[in-house]
Amino acid sequence: MNNPLQIIDRDGSVTYTTALFPDAAAQDIFRKLSDEIDWQPDEVKLFGKTIITARKTAWYGDKSYEYRYSGTVKKALPFPQELQSIRDRLLQETGYYFNSCLANLYHNGSESMSWHSDNEPVMDPGFPIASLSFGAQRRFRFRHLGDKTTETVLLEPGSLLMMYPPLQQHWQHCLPRMAAVREARINLTFRRFTEHR
Numbered sequence: 001m002n003n004p005l006q007i008i009d010r011d012g013s014v015t016y017t018t019a020l021f022p023d024a025a026a027q028d029i030f031r032k033l034s035d036e037i038d039w040q041p042d043e044v045k046l047f048g049k050t051i052i053t054a055r056k057t058a059w060y061g062d063k064s065y066e067y068r069y070s071g072t073v074k075k076a077l078p079f080p081q082e083l084q085s086i087r088d089r090l091l092q093e094t095g096y097y098f099n100s101c102l103a104n105l106y107h108n109g110s111e112s113m114s115w116h117s118d119n120e121p122v123m124d125p126g127f128p129i130a131s132l133s134f135g136a137q138r139r140f141r142f143r144h145l146g147d148k149t150t151e152t153v154l155l156e157p158g159s160l161l162m163m164y165p166p167l168q169q170h171w172q173h174c175l176p177r178m179a180a181v182r183e184a185r186i187n188l189t190f191r192r193f194t195e196h197r
């Protein structure tokens with residue numbers, strides 16, 4: 001693993017590490033996750049209409065946590081084998097034990113994720129979010145809510161992006177479209193769900 005690069009260092013912090021998983025390992029993980037994850041289209045409610053996204057997602061957790069967003073409720077599935085071993089590796093590398101994971105599948109560069117912060121009340125605000133990338137390389141952007149400063153990072157396959165608190169209170173992020181990208185990308189965001197409510 002290479003040394004982490006500091007992307008943001010105010011109002012929270014972001015570090016980026018290339019090759020947490022080297023090329024061959026990252027490709028192997030991509031194949032396994034393609035098969036293993038229970039990919040489902042996402043339902044997003046916008047202005048009272050339900051929109052089915054092309055991007056697919058799946059949500060995993062230690063317990064069947066319920067996660068409400070955009071007018072829908074999701075129940076976490078138990079961690080499958082490959083995802084479990086990736087979580088073990090993250091614990092070993094970062095010292096953080098993540099009890100949930102949201103997986104995203106972007107079939108090509110036409111699929112994206114718009115500006116948002118991951119500040120849902122059910123997520124532990126004192127815990128970082130770990131984001132892993134496999135498959136196609138995509139740009140990732142941050143925008144400060146106050147002064148609108150932006151930062152851009154290219155997310156390479158096998159890389160690890162760590163977002164530390166209180167980043168989600170001050171910055172938004174997005175995954176823009178990249179029309180030229182033909183290949184699929186898998187993203188895993190490991191999070192800490194609050195158990196006591």
Ligand SMILES: O=C(O)CCC(=O)C(=O)O
Nearest residue numbers: 102104113118175187189
């Ligand atoms: O695909 C990505 O890199 C980001 C996904 C994301 O921001 C999220 O799931 O909250």
Ligand SMILES: [Fe+2]
Nearest residue numbers: 116117118173
């Ligand atoms: Fe996010």
